[in-house]
Amino acid sequence: MSKKIALVTGAARGIGLATAKLFIAQGWNVAMIDRDGDELQSASADLSDAKPFIFDVSIPEQVDQMIADVLGAFGQIDAVVNNAGVADFLPVEETSFATWRRIMETNLDGVFLVSQAAIPALKETKGAIVNIGSISGLRASTLRVAYGTSKAAVIHMTKQQAAELGEYGIRANCVCPGPVKTKLAMAVHSPEIISAYLDAMPLGRYGTENEIAEVIHFLCSDKASFVTGQIVAADGGFETTGVGLPALRRK
Ligand SMILES: NC(=O)c1ccc[n+]([C@@H]2O[C@H](COP(=O)([O-])OP(=O)(O)OC[C@H]3O[C@@H](n4cnc5c(N)ncnc54)[C@H](O)[C@@H]3O)[C@@H](O)[C@H]2O)c1
Numbered sequence: 001m002s003k004k005i006a007l008v009t010g011a012a013r014g015i016g017l018a019t020a021k022l023f024i025a026q027g028w029n030v031a032m033i034d035r036d037g038d039e040l041q042s043a044s045a046d047l048s049d050a051k052p053f054i055f056d057v058s059i060p061e062q063v064d065q066m067i068a069d070v071l072g073a074f075g076q077i078d079a080v081v082n083n084a085g086v087a088d089f090l091p092v093e094e095t096s097f098a099t100w101r102r103i104m105e106t107n108l109d110g111v112f113l114v115s116q117a118a119i120p121a122l123k124e125t126k127g128a129i130v131n132i133g134s135i136s137g138l139r140a141s142t143l144r145v146a147y148g149t150s151k152a153a154v155i156h157m158t159k160q161q162a163a164e165l166g167e168y169g170i171r172a173n174c175v176c177p178g179p180v181k182t183k184l185a186m187a188v189h190s191p192e193i194i195s196a197y198l199d200a201m202p203l204g205r206y207g208t209e210n211e212i213a214e215v216i217h218f219l220c221s222d223k224a225s226f227v228t229g230q231i232v233a234a235d236g237g238f239e240t241t242g243v244g245l246p247a248l249r250r251k
Contacts (some may be wrong), residue, residue, distance in 0.1 A: 003049070004125075005074040006220060007031040009057050009114060010084030012039040014182035015132065018209030019081055019216050024049045026217060031070040031077075033057065034084070057084050057110035067117040077121040079220035082111040082154075083132045089143040089188045100146045107150035108157075115161060119170070126169030128220045131158045132212075133176040133231065138239045151176070155231050162229030171228035173219040177212045178235025199246075202237030 006023045010016035011032035020030045020043075029049050034040040035056040044052040051073055055066040070077060086106045088099055111131050122129070136144050137151025154174065161172035179185055179197050189197070198204055215234045218224055233239040 003027060003029045004078040005029050005031065005070075005076050006079040006081060007033060007070055007077050007114075007118065008081040008083060009033040009110065012036050012043045014184060015177065015180060015209045015212050016081070016083040017043050019083060019213040020044075020047065020050055022210065022213040022217050023079075023220075026221075028078075029074060031074060033066060057082075057114050058105035060113055063110075063113040063117050066114075067121065071121060076125055077118055078125045078127045080115060080118045080122065080127070080129045081132070081216055081220070082114055082129065083216075084110055085132060085134075085184065087147050087184050087188050089147070090145075091143060092145045095145050103146040103150050107147070108153050111154050111157060115157075115172075119165065119168075122165075122170045123168045127171075128224075129158075129161055129165075129170065129172040130216050130219045131155075131161075131172070131174045132216075133158070133174045135176055135178050135233060135235050135238050138176055138231070138233060158231065159229050166228060171219075171224070173224070173227060173229070174231045175212060175215050175219065176231060176233040176235065176239070178207055178233070178238045180207045180209055180212060182209065197238070200238060200241070201235070202241055205236065207234060207236060 006028050008016050008020050011020045012034035020032050023030050032044050032050050033053050033055055037054040040052045044050050053066055055062045115129055131154050133155045134151040136148040137155045158172050158174035212234050
């Protein structure tokens with residue numbers, strides 16, 4: 001049987017790169033997408049079952065070309081992982097419209113554009129979409145008016161996609177990671193934020209890129225063939241514990 005093809009955006013580093021490597025280890029071929037050409041070339045250099053495609057997911061013309069190039073190289077797409085993302089932590093009053101748009105362009109527009117452009121190919125394979133949300137889209141917080149709102153919208157878009165694309169056999173699910181020490185997170189997590197996260201999470205630690213990749217891979221695989229429209233937090237229990245009042249703890 002020929003190998004399945006996964007298209008992973010934001011694959012040059014972090015969760016996207018771990019996801020690309022896990023899919024390859026599970027016998028897939030991977031179209032690695034990123035707008036950071038240098039980092040993508042070096043990340044993909046040693047991965048024989050992957051090909052790099054340098055594109056920006058927030059630009060409609062680039063997305064159309066990207067899907068055409070991936071189909072030209074691999075002939076089919078079995079899974080789309082919308083992982084490319086950017087973050088900025090600012091108070092509402094200090095979030096300029098330019099910042100708002102910068103976050104929305106990648107985190108929300110990019111997911112819409114890539115998913116839409118891939119639909120004809122996904123119809124052929126009865127494929128799967130996995131969108132990467134965040135605990136910031138599940139729970140509100142200070143400083144995340146743009147980032148949190150973009151991720152909440154991605155969560156709802158996933159449900160829209162599941163509702164509409166199910167008739168073609170296309171599944172759509174969303175993985176909401178908790179904190180993982182990637183370049184994106186470390187740019188906005190101060191030491192105080194890190195220790196507050198550790199205090200608030202039942203598992204008491206940051207996740208690893210690979211722990212998120214495992215959930216993404218499961219949702220794209222045939223093992224999840226009856227799962228669609230679901231939002232899965234891979235977050236060490238952060239979301240489920242609410243405010244987790246310290247005064248209610250035993251220690
Ligand atoms: N790390 C965390 O703690 C965390 C928590 C929750 C959710 N997430 C989400 O996980 C996803 C991956 O994040 P990460 O932590 O691995 O980040 P990262 O910064 O390490 O990697 C993101 C990658 O996406 C690429 N990218 C960004 N905008 C792009 C665009 N418009 N077009 C193409 N490529 C683009 C970047 O060049 C980079 O290689 C993001 O959607 C992020 O919001 C991360």
